[in-house]
Amino acid sequence: MSIIRFDPKRRPYKPRTSGKPDAITPALAVAALVSVCTLGWIAADTFLPGGGQAVVASEMRVQFRMCGSGQRHTCVVDGDTIWLDGMNLRLQAYDTPEPYNDICGGEAEKALAHRASSRLLELLNGNSFTVETFGTDRYDRTLATIRINGTDVGDILISEGLARRWPDGHEFWC
Template sequence: MKTLWVLVIAWASVAPAASMPVCSGGHRVNCVVDGDTFWWRGKKYRIADIDAPETDASCEAERRLAAEATSKLKDLLANDFAVEPTGRFDRYGRRLVIVKIDNKSVGETLIAAGLARRWQGRKEHWCPAP
């Protein structure tokens, strides 16, 4: 049983509540990039179970939604949160993780707020079709 607890503690890291600003500049330690990506303890993470709108999107509607998603993730990560590694990385080298607050998925919270979609294995456009 002792070994099991050591594995559980190593598997899910908990971050104490602290201000999590939006990233700016080159030195990134603890900050939010956008609605599904953040830096924590100097490492870059992507929330594995969602796709959020892009801040550099081609349409204003997606950029506005991306700003809302970024702000919401920033607010959520100001609480105590747990990072559960999936053991996978995306094509940009970001660690894919599940993030939870009070045992509830942050990804599911963003989806419920209309600020993210469930990840379908590929990026989907948020801009309305012309």
């Protein structure tokens, strides 16, 4: 029988059952976090339309009508909202009065709203245009810019006195 003397400086022997460390080291945690973030960025770039950036459709020409109470597929809701092939688009960077309720301007506001809606319908039906999308708003509408010959339709409506800049423009119809 052999006797092993106790040595206080000697570490006790701990056999490992696997090659894995007992705890996750900070370096391993950082590496895992970087990997997950990179994979998320690649997935967003691959699977989201436009990779989280603006998506521009090729130039198109579509026939619109004014939206009614039925199914909305391709129609003008008001001067800043349309449906295009079943997608609800909120045209961004400008605002028009609401045609269905007067918030502050009474009948004059409603009349201006109908003129803005009619003008948008005329612009869309009379020209080829491009659509650029930018995500969604709080009502789950797709935010978009529509351009005719490179000019934002919102800028056209603003220059004609039918809309205001949004969000910083004054509601002149009030």
